Amino acid sequence: MKKISPHATPRKNLALAAVAALTMLPLLAHPHVADARAGGGYSMGSRGGRTYSAPAPSQTAPYGATPFQQTMTPRQMPGYGSRMPFGAGGMAMARPRHPFMNGFMGGLIGAGLFGMLFGHGMFGSGMGGSGFLGLLIQLALVFFIVRWAIRRFGGMGGNAGAAPLGNPLGGMAQAAGAPPQGRQQPVGVAITTADYQAFQQALINIQTAWSQQDVRAMQHMATPEMVSYFNNQLSSLASRGARNIVSDIRFERGDLAESWRENGFDYATVAMRYSMIDITTDMTGRVIEGDPVNRTTVTELWTFVRSAGTGSWLLSAIQQTPR
Known part of the structure; x- marks a missing residue:
């Protein structure tokens, strides 16, 4: 008597599932x-x-x-x-932020985490981040850079969400006496x-x-x-x-x-x-x-x-x- 492999049934089920998935592709595509x-x-x-x-x-x-x-x-x-x-x-409920600030902060955090993961401190060994004192210096530097960026670009973020509403009809002049954008x-x-x-x-x-x-x-x-x-x-x-x-x-x-x-x-x-x-x-x-x-x-x-x-x-x- 021919011995039935214990793996035959799972393989057969897998093959049937694959055929069924291929059969469904046209339905998913259309x-x-x-x-x-x-x-x-x-x-x-x-x-x-x-x-x-x-x-x-x-x-x-x-x-x-x-x-x-x-x-x-x-x-x-x-x-x-x-x-x-x-x-x-x-x-x-979060306050909208200026798109430049989003990219700027993302770049700072991304670069810092990348450096820490590879053992170079927040910004690499060139900044002296091998010790705890160096890490504190780098964190302080990040703090001042972020504060400066917020002061420099924060005023632009308040109206970032209002301007794109503009004109839904595409090119038609806004009616006289209309309220301000946003x-x-x-x-x-x-x-x-x-x-x-x-x-x-x-x-x-x-x-x-x-x-x-x-x-x-x-x-x-x-x-x-x-x-x-x-x-x-x-x-x-x-x-x-x-x-x-x-x-x-x-x-x-x-x-x-x-x-x-x-x-x-x-x-x-x-x-x-x-x-x-x-x-x-x-x-x-x-x-x-x-x-x-x-x-x-x-x-x-x-x-x-x-x-x-x-x-x-x-x-x-x-x-x-x-x-």
């Missing part, structure tokens, strides 16, 4: 059909000073939205928005029936332009930041030899989560639930992902921005709801 629409099922964009604050819950989106995975807005000080930021904690008016913006109709139409128009791969049309409907994300997603699809097509879009319900005025711009975050036919095809038109018959329903929070009181609303952010 997003689920429900996430193939414009935005790709990600939370991306900017909400001005409220980018890192959770939108208020609404009837359409009672659990709010997920934090941004892609945004060009630097993190601001707590309290800049009307609510605590996503995942607020001890680190979130200061938010605690005033809600009245949203009219015409505004709600504009939001619904923007949803349809942006998804249509996405399906047509019309980036130029998107430039008139969304901020430059959002257009750049859409363009990257379309390029990623094209590199796979694929194209996503969203059709028969039906707006089902929606409501206002919040609206506010900031730095001469009006913002409105709207929860919207809509359904669509969402398929991905290859370049020959053959469906490779999605269902051309059954509809896909999603709920997202879209944030729009416009020059205060005037102009057209532009899409500045899309956020997903928790699943």
Whole structure:
């Protein structure tokens, strides 16, 4: 009788696991059909000073939205928005520091620890760090250098977080009489029936332009930041030899989560639930992902921005709801 090796079963299981992992690779590489629409099922964009604050819950989106995975807005000080930021904690309460100070201190600490690990003291044997007295001298030197750097560059750090908020519309002059950069008016913006109709139409128009791969049309409907994300997603699809097509879009319900005025711009975050036919095809038109018959329903929070009181609303952010 042939003797069965005790290692045969584990090896067989390992081989089966490897085959299963390889089988899953295509699924991991290609997003689920429900996430193939414009935005790709990600939370991306900017909400001005409220980018890192959770939108208020609404009837359409009672659990709010997920934090941004892609945004060009630097993190601001707590309290800049009307609510605590996503995942607020001890680190979130830390005072923002000047980027030069972050790099400068990191370099000092990194160089010192590297030297100590290799037995050269904080800054190497050339500084006389072989004894305890030498170490004290080096620590004193670090103290004076840091104090000088804080005095020299500390004044620049106070406004480091405010300047990048600038202009969400990209190049449009700030409205006259607007508050200084980084200061938010605690005033809600009245949203009219015409505004709600504009939001619904923007949803349809942006998804249509996405399906047509019309980036130029998107430039008139969304901020430059959002257009750049859409363009990257379309390029990623094209590199796979694929194209996503969203059709028969039906707006089902929606409501206002919040609206506010900031730095001469009006913002409105709207929860919207809509359904669509969402398929991905290859370049020959053959469906490779999605269902051309059954509809896909999603709920997202879209944030729009416009020059205060005037102009057209532009899409500045899309956020997903928790699943």
